Amino acid sequence: MLGITILSEAYGTGAISISFTKVLGMTLCLCLAALAMDLVWGYCGILSLGHFAFFGIGGYMIGMWLMTARTEAVVRANLANRIIPPTEAEISEATALQIFSVVGAEDWPWMWAVSDSLFLSLLLVVLVPGVLALVFGWLAFRSRVTGVYLSILTQAMTLALSLYLFQNDTGLRGNNGLSGLQNIPGSTAGQAKLSIWFFWASAAALGLAYVFAAWLVSGKFGNIVRAIRDDEPRVRFLGYPVEAYKLAVFVITAIMCGIGGALFYPQAGIINPDQIAPIASIYLAVWVAIGGRGRLYGAVIGAAVVSLLSSYFTGGRAPDVNLGFYRIQWIDWWPVLLGLGFVLVTLFAPKGLGGLVDLIVRRKEP
Amino acid sequence: MSALLEVSGVSVSFDGFKAINNLSFSIGQPEMRAVIGPNGAGKTTFMDIITGKTRPDVGQVLWGEENRSLLKMSEAQIARAGIGRKFQRPTVFEDQSVRDNLRVALKKPRGPFAALTDRVTDADRARIDEIAEEIGLAAHLDRQAGILSHGQKQWLEIGMLLAQDPRLLLVDEPAAGMTTEERTHTTELLRRVAETRAVVVVEHDMDFVRKLNCRVTVLHEGSVLSEGTLDHVMADDRVIEVYLGR
Numbered sequence A: 001m002l003g004i005t006i007l008s009e010a011y012g013t014g015a016i017s018i019s020f021t022k023v024l025g026m027t028l029c030l031c032l033a034a035l036a037m038d039l040v041w042g043y044c045g046i047l048s049l050g051h052f053a054f055f056g057i058g059g060y061m062i063g064m065w066l067m068t069a070r071t072e073a074v075v076r077a078n079l080a081n082r083i084i085p086p087t088e089a090e091i092s093e094a095t096a097l098q099i100f101s102v103v104g105a106e107d108w109p110w111m112w113a114v115s116d117s118l119f120l121s122l123l124l125v126v127l128v129p130g131v132l133a134l135v136f137g138w139l140a141f142r143s144r145v146t147g148v149y150l151s152i153l154t155q156a157m158t159l160a161l162s163l164y165l166f167q168n169d170t171g172l173r174g175n176n177g178l179s180g181l182q183n184i185p186g187s188t189a190g191q192a193k194l195s196i197w198f199f200w201a202s203a204a205a206l207g208l209a210y211v212f213a214a215w216l217v218s219g220k221f222g223n224i225v226r227a228i229r230d231d232e233p234r235v236r237f238l239g240y241p242v243e244a245y246k247l248a249v250f251v252i253t254a255i256m257c258g259i260g261g262a263l264f265y266p267q268a269g270i271i272n273p274d275q276i277a278p279i280a281s282i283y284l285a286v287w288v289a290i291g292g293r294g295r296l297y298g299a300v301i302g303a304a305v306v307s308l309l310s311s312y313f314t315g316g317r318a319p320d321v322n323l324g325f326y327r328i329q330w331i332d333w334w335p336v337l338l339g340l341g342f343v344l345v346t347l348f349a350p351k352g353l354g355g356l357v358d359l360i361v362r363r364k365e366p
Numbered sequence B: 001m002s003a004l005l006e007v008s009g010v011s012v013s014f015d016g017f018k019a020i021n022n023l024s025f026s027i028g029q030p031e032m033r034a035v036i037g038p039n040g041a042g043k044t045t046f047m048d049i050i051t052g053k054t055r056p057d058v059g060q061v062l063w064g065e066e067n068r069s070l071l072k073m074s075e076a077q078i079a080r081a082g083i084g085r086k087f088q089r090p091t092v093f094e095d096q097s098v099r100d101n102l103r104v105a106l107k108k109p110r111g112p113f114a115a116l117t118d119r120v121t122d123a124d125r126a127r128i129d130e131i132a133e134e135i136g137l138a139a140h141l142d143r144q145a146g147i148l149s150h151g152q153k154q155w156l157e158i159g160m161l162l163a164q165d166p167r168l169l170l171v172d173e174p175a176a177g178m179t180t181e182e183r184t185h186t187t188e189l190l191r192r193v194a195e196t197r198a199v200v201v202v203e204h205d206m207d208f209v210r211k212l213n214c215r216v217t218v219l220h221e222g223s224v225l226s227e228g229t230l231d232h233v234m235a236d237d238r239v240i241e242v243y244l245g246r
C-alpha cells in the first residue's frame, strides 16, 4: 500500500500512473464484492447470481449526488456573471436541464429527491441494496426457493433491473448512465491526489469488510451458516429459523456490495446499466470459484488476480501473439482463457487458488 | 398421566400409495416406546409427520399440556417446542468439528442475533464435555465430524440429540452399525434418558428392543397392527404372519 503511494504521481516518484492507481483501487472494490459473494455462496451456500446488481446500485446512489453537485457547481459558475443573480429555483432548473437533456427531460425525477445531500445519498448506498435484498430474499427464502432456481431468480432480478435502467424515462439517464463521477465536488485536489485517496479508501473498506466477515464466520453464527450450506433441513430440525439466517447473510452481503460499488464508480468515472448486466454477477461467482470459495482470502485472491489479468488482457496492453497463420488478439481471446481457467480450476483445484495457500502453509508446518 | 404427544387418525399418501393409513399413537412423559415393523411399514414417515417434514392428508397431531397442533408449525418451531430427532442415516455437519456440532445443537436461543453474540460459557463447555464423555468422543472433540467412522457419527448424532435437551426424542435405528458393547451402551443411555423424557425408538433388532424393556408398537402398511409388551405382540397372530409369513 505504502509502496504504491510512494510510487504514485501525486505523492511520490510518479512511477505508477493515475490510471493504474485507479485500476488498483477499483480492483480492491471488486475484491470487496467478491468477499461478499464468498460469504453468501461459499459460506451460506446461496449461489446468488445477482450480487453485482447491488454493487451497481451502490454506484448509482453515490453517482446521483456526484453528478448533481458537480453540475450545480458548473451551472453556478456559468450564471455567476449575470446582472441579476439567479435564484435557487433557477439554478436547480438549469442543473436538471443540464443533466437530463440527453434523455429529453428537464425535470428532476423522484429518484433524485435527495441527490443534493451527501449524507442522505450515502445512506441510500446502504439502504437501497439492503432493502431490495431484504424484500427479494424474504420472498425467495420464505417460499424455499433454493439451488439453481434461486440462481435463476437472482439472474432475473439483475436482468430486470438493468433493463429498467436502460429506459430513458426511468430517471437515471437510460443507457447514458451517470458520468463525470471522477470529479469530486468541492474538492480542488487533482485526479492524481484523488486517485490515491480513493485507493486508500477502497483499501480501508476492504480491510474493514475482511475483519467483519472474519468475525461473522468465526463464531457460532458462522457454524450455523456453514451447516445451512451443507444440510439445510438438518439445521431446521435443530430448531433454527434457517430463513432468518439466510436473509441476514443475503442482506449483509448486498450492503457490502453496495458500499464497494459506491467506492468503485467514482474511480471508474462512469456507470451505466451495462454494468449490472447478468453476466457481471456471473463473473463475480467465477472469481470466487477460481479464488476458492469457503475461505475469505480465496475470494480476495481470485478477484484480484482475475480482474487484474482481465484488465491487462482487455486493456490493449497485452501484445498480440502472431502465429503466422493467425493473430491472437487478447481482447477476443481473454474470455476463452478465463473460461478455460475456470474449467481447469474446477477440475483440478476445487479449492481454488486459495487452496494453494493451504498447501504452502501445510508444507511449512511439519 | 396425560399424553405428551397424541397422533390420531393420520393418513398420508405419496402418488396414491398410502404410506400411513389412519394411524393413531400416543406417548406420555416419561415413557419409552419401541416402534417395530417390516421395511416400508412407515416408521420413518411417521417420524417425518411428527417433525413437520411431511404434512399428512388428514388427521391430528397434538402436543404438550395445551394440546397444540403441530400441523400448523414449521420444522424449526416443532424442534424448538421440544421434539428432537435422530435420523436413520446419520446426518452430522461433516465439515465441522465434533465440538462445533455439539455446540450448534446445544439448547440455547436459536435466533441470528443470539448466535452472533454467543459465547461458550463454562456451563456450555462442561455440558459439551459431559456429552462427549457419554458418547465416547471425548478424545475426538476437535476432529472433523466427516472423518469419524459410521458408528461414531451415529453416536455424535445421539450426542446432538442430548444437547438439544428435548422433551420427546425420536430415534430412528440408533443401533445400526454398532458393535455389541456399543448397543448395550446405547440401551443403557436411552433407558436413562427415558426416566425423565419421552423416547420413541425405531429398531429392527429384536434383541435390542428386548433390552429396552418397554411397550412396543408394531407398524404394518402404515397402521398400528398391535401394541403391548414385546412378548404380547410377538404372540399376536397377525404380527407372526407379517414377520414370518413371507
Ligand SMILES: Nc1ncnc2c1ncn2[C@@H]1O[C@H](COP(=O)(O)OP(=O)(O)OP(=O)(O)O)[C@@H](O)[C@H]1O
Binding pocket: B014, B019, B037, B038, B039, B040, B041, B042, B043, B044, B045, B046, B088
Ligand atoms: N417421499 C416419499 N415419496 C414417495 N414414497 C415414499 C416417500 N417416503 C416414503 N415413501 C414410501 O413410503 C413407505 C414407507 O416408508 P418408510 O421410510 O416410512 O418406511 P420404514 O418403516 O422407515 O422402512 P425402513 O425399515 O426400511 O426404514 C415406503 O414404501 C416408501 O417407499
Ligand SMILES: [Mg+2]
Binding pocket: B043, B044, B045, B088, B172
Ligand atoms: Mg425407516
